[in-house]
Amino acid sequence: MTDSSAANTGATTAAGKVVRHVGVDRLFHWLSAACVLILLATAFLPILGVEFGWVTIHWMTGLVLMAAVLFHIVRVLFWRGLRSMWMGSADVRDVVAVVTATLRRDASGLPKPGKYSVAQKFIHHAFAVVVLTTLVTGGMMLARIDTPWWQRNPYLLPDAVWGVTYVLHGLAALLLITMVMMHIYFALRPEKRLFLRAMIRGWITREEFAEHHDSRRWQVDR
Amino acid sequence: MELFRVSRDIYGREVLEGMSWDLIGVFFGIGCVLIVGHALYRLILAPKQR
Numbered sequence: 001m002t003d004s005s006a007a008n009t010g011a012t013t014a015a016g017k018v019v020r021h022v023g024v025d026r027l028f029h030w031l032s033a034a035c036v037l038i039l040l041a042t043a044f045l046p047i048l049g050v051e052f053g054w055v056t057i058h059w060m061t062g063l064v065l066m067a068a069v070l071f072h073i074v075r076v077l078f079w080r081g082l083r084s085m086w087m088g089s090a091d092v093r094d095v096v097a098v099v100t101a102t103l104r105r106d107a108s109g110l111p112k113p114g115k116y117s118v119a120q121k122f123i124h125h126a127f128a129v130v131v132l133t134t135l136v137t138g139g140m141m142l143a144r145i146d147t148p149w150w151q152r153n154p155y156l157l158p159d160a161v162w163g164v165t166y167v168l169h170g171l172a173a174l175l176l177i178t179m180v181m182m183h184i185y186f187a188l189r190p191e192k193r194l195f196l197r198a199m200i201r202g203w204i205t206r207e208e209f210a211e212h213h214d215s216r217r218w219q220v221d222r
Numbered sequence: 223m224e225l226f227r228v229s230r231d232i233y234g235r236e237v238l239e240g241m242s243w244d245l246i247g248v249f250f251g252i253g254c255v256l257i258v259g260h261a262l263y264r265l266i267l268a269p270k271q272r
Binding site: 044047048101102104105106107110159160163164166167169170171174175177178181182185189 | 226237239241243246249252260267269
């Protein structure tokens, strides 16, 4: 499957750069990143002994992240489309090729990905599942705290349901620790810096495009 | 190390409270191991361009 639908086609700037992430996508990424870091800090620092009034910051940040994710889902479903993130048979072939190249210690035959590599798609989908789990369970847990809009009701659901809800919320939060660490590590690796720059400034150069991407799988404006 | 936090209700029955926070260090440790493992993989095993 190619990333050739109109919504996923990269545009070129006047300077001949290839636009990888438009402004609204970058804003969503960094807003989500800030929310996740605040949520992790407000969740885990009090457990580690750093005491402060974390509950209000936590649920309000959760609502901001919920709004951002809903915006992203609507934008992807109705405007951008799913093609560039879709896992297909070409991705399976890419994984086989990487394993084969690793065993042979020869990267010369490795296929170039489209806009996103299979690893980037995988980490996106992993974050999607884990963040959605925290948002759904966190949304349910809002019933147990007082907000300006409602009084707490801890008896809304049976204890067993609350238990499973808290386990899922906690497990997803714990997974986020590992995933955020990995994500930051890969973003800072020298060979991945172009993707970090693209997420900050939006573009990659023509040379980077030619070196890292298959122009048949990610068709950009000529 | 416990996987879950549990308490007892007024009837003495076990009530699930959530994941054990002892696991914070485990997940942080897994992250460190994966990062070091990948860095070593890139250094030693990763296929080279010929």
